[in-house]
Amino acid sequence: MDVVVFGACFALIAVASKQIGHSLMKTGLPLISGFLLTGIIAGPYMLDLITLEATLNLRFVDEVSLGFIAFAAGGELYLKELKTRVKSIAWITTGLVVCTFFLTGLTFFLLSGFIPFMQLMPVDAKIGVSILAGAILVARSPSSAIAIVNELRAKGSFTQTVLGVTIIMDVVVIILFAANSSIADALFSGMDFNFSFILFLIAEIGASVIIGYLVSRLILAVLLLPVQKSLKTGLILSSGYLVFVLSSQIRHMSHGILSAEVLLEPLLICMVAGFFVSNTSRVRKEFLKILYDISLTVYIAFFTLTGASLSLDVLVQTWPIAVTLFFARAIAILFGSFIGGTLAKNPLKNNAISWMAYITQAGVGLGLAKEVVVEFPEWGNPFATIIISIIVLNQIVGPPLFKYAIKMMKEDHSRAEGHVAAGSRNAVIFGSDGQAFALAMSLISQGWAVKVGVTHMNNHHEKNPNINVYQLSDLSLAQLKYTGGDHAGAIVAMLSDDENYKICEIAYEHFGTQTIIARLNDRKNFSRFQALGVLIVDPATAIVSLLDNFVQSPAAASLLMGMQKDRNIVDLRIKNPDLFGLALRDLRLPFDAVIMSVRRRGVLFVPHDYTRLEAGDLVTVVGATNSLKEIALRFDVNQEEALLQLVEKASAKELIDPLVQTEVKEIIASDRFVQRDRSVQKNKSVQKDRFDLFVENSPVMDLKQAMNKETFFDMVSHAMSDSLNMSPSRLYDMLMTREEEITTVLAPGLAVPHIIVEGEKKFSVLLARCRKGIEFSKSTPLVYAAFVLVGSKDERKFHLRALSAVAQIVLDPRFEKKWLRAKNQAALRQVVIGADRKREV
Missing domain, CATH: 1.20.1530.20 (Na+/H+ antiporter like fold)
Known part of the structure; x- marks a missing residue:
């Protein structure tokens, strides 16, 4: 009986030993070091979970x-x-x-x-x-x-x-x-x-x-x-x-x-x-x-x-x-x-x-x-x-x-350090048949820069004059560099298996190419390519697998094949330092986009709300094409482009014209970044911009009950009508009309309703929080933070500046947590005034 008890206890400790061993491997220590360390800690000289008697009874192990x-x-x-x-x-x-x-x-x-x-x-x-x-x-x-x-x-x-x-x-x-x-x-x-x-x-x-x-x-x-x-x-x-x-x-x-x-x-x-x-x-x-x-x-x-x-x-x-x-x-x-x-x-x-x-x-x-x-x-x-x-x-x-x-001894053939920026949209395809050129045309149509390397010329390159074709004398390192393979984000090999393997090996050892794809001709060679980390396409099974997916999951298969209009799947690399360590639940993606998987240090896993992003994560996102562009900019380090995308997305039709992007860029460029979190609290005389002054005097609503947009806009109309010298009913109608034209819900939990009203020198701001959520429509997530902006047409430039300020505030990964934790209306106002952003000062 003792042996059974000792065995059961030891099995639990062994499970912990496995986790500790794999964790220590990340520090460079051998796997067995973790197992030995676990045994020492659990042994009779420390925690005594494995007693001296147990080590004797478990001799059979x-x-x-x-x-x-x-x-x-x-x-x-x-x-x-x-x-x-x-x-x-x-x-x-x-x-x-x-x-x-x-x-x-x-x-x-x-x-x-x-x-x-x-x-x-x-x-x-x-x-x-x-x-x-x-x-x-x-x-x-x-x-x-x-x-x-x-x-x-x-x-x-x-x-x-x-x-x-x-x-x-x-x-x-x-x-x-x-x-x-x-x-x-x-x-x-x-x-x-x-x-x-x-x-x-x-x-x-x-x-x-x-x-x-x-x-x-x-x-x-x-x-x-x-x-x-x-x-x-x-x-x-x-x-x-x-x-x-x-x-x-x-x-x-x-x-x-x-x-x-x-x-x-x-x-x-x-x-x-x-x-x-x-x-x-x-x-x-x-x-x-x-x-x-x-x-x-x-x-x-x-x-x-x-x-x-x-x-x-x-x-x-x-x-x-x-x-x-x-x-x-x-x-x-x-x-x-x-x-x-x-x-x-x-x-x-x-x-x-x-x-x-x-x-x-x-x-x-x-x-x-x-x-x-x-x-x-x-x-x-x-x-x-x-x-x-x-x-x-x-x-x-x-x-x-x-x-x-x-x-x-120069006998190592490990992967080279890749020097191509993650997310590069340059591809080199090695192949001379119709499939190779069809793939090239498909990638070009999606914004990729594509080159095709062929070992012999045929009529396919004549039919596709827009494709850069390079004739190769052999498949040497020099010839692959000639095609630009050393600067490619993806290399696709579509020749014989031996030729494909030679291309993949050079790309692996000399270029460090992140994405290497090979079309397999003989399944016996599968393990050779797999050892190089090559993404393998086996034509013998690919069609059967594709048809199987269409039968079992037609919607998912059509999405993966790019057959859904205005929907796509992309892989994006996390390079924005503001997102490092941020949980997905705090990311506030557009409501029509979803993160499907994360690849981290070579391991692919399905994330959950509490998964925290790390530098270099490769994130697979599915969603509307425009939303994917916005997310790509946020994940990258180009904050200005991400800000521009959000402002343009939020702008009312009265503000849109061919020069709006230029105007917003000028606003962002002319403003100066001011860190306000501490200075606002310690120095009340710090200069504020016009948006800060509006926020200081704006109504703030901390709503305690869940509601629909009709109720919300009714409350907003009554709160803002006096400052705008308008009747509440007129303001309500304009807000509802704007919402019906296109939703102002820009991301899960966030809405920026804004309209242009008649008159001159009119502008007003309202901040609203509803912890239980405002339902703008059945198809959009509940809104917890709303910024309502109302202004006359002569305030167009300031309206864009205000939208830019709001965009900077909400793009801060810490915004949602601060907003929901604010104790009262004054604290909500302080979240906005105390935000780090560019200001006109």
């Missing part, structure tokens, strides 16, 4: 995980991939194993007087502990190396040699550990080292290999079963766990029957099983896929429990020992890789920097450290704490060094 790690280590050793560089791999592996084992083992022995649990040990026992430490510190991390190679898209002889050595090393270290475990056991039990002992040791290793082969046959039978993958995964993990149970039973039984214990190393058995499945069967890919799919779950459980098992009291006392051993290992790797590379006759430059590629440690090293805890429980925990501390240091320092080494 360690054994399942260790079996998995050994299966993965054996599975990664695929002989066919190592044949081309056998000589270099063999020499470098030999140099690293010999130097690392002897130098780190010797250092551990020399430091034994400073390690608490070793201080009272006899010399034989100290040697036994030291050779185990030396063996474990030989280990590498194939998974980390492969992840870095994939990240940098590294290719070349140096990279292939490093991968080969790293994979081989984990196999060698498990064999070395198996031998040294038996030797250490003999040193602690006082057995004599003679020819019989050597034969006994060889027999143990041989028996482990034979059992490993038998386990591989069992796994092969599981993989061939006609059952679901989840069941296969469970059976494979169970087989690894049963290997540990079998090894433990044989050890205990032999102790009672023979004069010595038979130590069959379970990690060696599982590694051999993984090796045989990977190299001697046709189900290698399925086996590795199962291990890959379950890896994250296993690592979370294993590393979190490992963190909880760390003896922090020992770590506090021995951290200088860990640092010393870290540097000793690094020096050993430097000498070992240089000597091995020299004997293999590799170039001097390779030998000088190759040590950087072999620092990282992870799964196998941690697994071996935990295995020592089981085999030598008297001192295993403090020993494992020191070793794990070294491994964590190696995992932090190793990956950056490996990346630097690959870049020094």
Whole structure:
């Protein structure tokens, strides 16, 4: 029952561990660091959520995980991939194993007087502990190396040699550990080292290999079963766990029957099983896929429990020992890789920097450290704490060094830094068929600057003389630059798959193009393009998918295809610093526009009202064409254009003429920006512009009940009629007529009703707030803030200036929050007078 309770509690902690691990990755730390940290925090030395008793009861988690790690280590050793560089791999592996084992083992022995649990040990026992430490510190991390190679898209002889050595090393270290475990056991039990002992040791290793082969046959039978993958995964993990149970039973039984214990190393058995499945069967890919799919779950459980098992009291006392051993290992790797590379006759430059590629440690090293805890429980925990501390240091320092080494060897092919402004509407299309030219014409009609690169001329370019066509002699970097590909916001490849891949690769590595699209000809090449982050269009399935969307969601499909009149979908980049950190609910988009998705740091997600925008977010917006233009200006850094759009949108028909844009631009240019939030409060003598003076004396309505526009305009008419010397009924009729011509609701929650009246030198302003909302029409959102402007025609210029002032006030992302939180009518007036905007002063 205790195991069930401990298991349930641990599962909850593991969920938290996953989140913490991925959060720490954003800081540049390895994923396992977060898992270990969670375990330490939840462990017996801090929060005690995972008690010391729990770590013992959950030992089976360690054994399942260790079996998995050994299966993965054996599975990664695929002989066919190592044949081309056998000589270099063999020499470098030999140099690293010999130097690392002897130098780190010797250092551990020399430091034994400073390690608490070793201080009272006899010399034989100290040697036994030291050779185990030396063996474990030989280990590498194939998974980390492969992840870095994939990240940098590294290719070349140096990279292939490093991968080969790293994979081989984990196999060698498990064999070395198996031998040294038996030797250490003999040193602690006082057995004599003679020819019989050597034969006994060889027999143990041989028996482990034979059992490993038998386990591989069992796994092969599981993989061939006609059952679901989840069941296969469970059976494979169970087989690894049963290997540990079998090894433990044989050890205990032999102790009672023979004069010595038979130590069959379970990690060696599982590694051999993984090796045989990977190299001697046709189900290698399925086996590795199962291990890959379950890896994250296993690592979370294993590393979190490992963190909880760390003896922090020992770590506090021995951290200088860990640092010393870290540097000793690094020096050993430097000498070992240089000597091995020299004997293999590799170039001097390779030998000088190759040590950087072999620092990282992870799964196998941690697994071996935990295995020592089981085999030598008297001192295993403090020993494992020191070793794990070294491994964590190696995992932090190793990956950056490996990346630097690959870049020094010029074997990285990572994405170039894009220098084209986000949102660029320049496109280059590579293709010579009718579809390529049709796409070009479609983009041009939507305001894109398009160039077409062709490998041979045909009659399509003659039929489309408005398209800039470039004939290419080849698909080299120089020729792609000739078409302007290095300055394109989008590149579309519509040639053969090999030609398309070459174009995409150049765009990825040399231009850093944000949008790369390829038309796929053979689905077998899908993964090649996907690895470059290319947007892939498969003609074989595109029509079927499109028709399916039309059947299931005809409105959405027609919108996506641009078939809805005056409606469109656009991707916009957030560059306006005023919007950084702003929640979508405070954005006040036009009511006929909706944000569908946000792409942030490569991750696409559907936002909600409380999603906060960040610099560089790519936001997908659907809405009316004019509204999308307004939003594009607001998201960009051109505030003047956004302001101009809003003023023009709000202006009554009597104010509109061909020169209105010029007039508004002149008003904005002539006014001076004044920051008023503090100065208005502290210095009452600060000069105000004419709009401020009107607001100071204007009526302010703080409406407590929800209402319709008829009720609202009736109240407005009575409040403003005296200042305008007009009858309330006449004013009401004009406001209603204006609203029926075109709505004055400019954005969700905001309306700016304004009219031109007869007479001269008339102008009046009214501010209104209604927290429960004013309904202007069934098709528009409720209005919470209304600015009513009424003026005679001779006040046209000031009317535009007032509209400009209102636009500046409401475009402030903080306006809505200030408006709704204002305590009373005076506070509402102060929100307007205290706004940061340009003023005529």
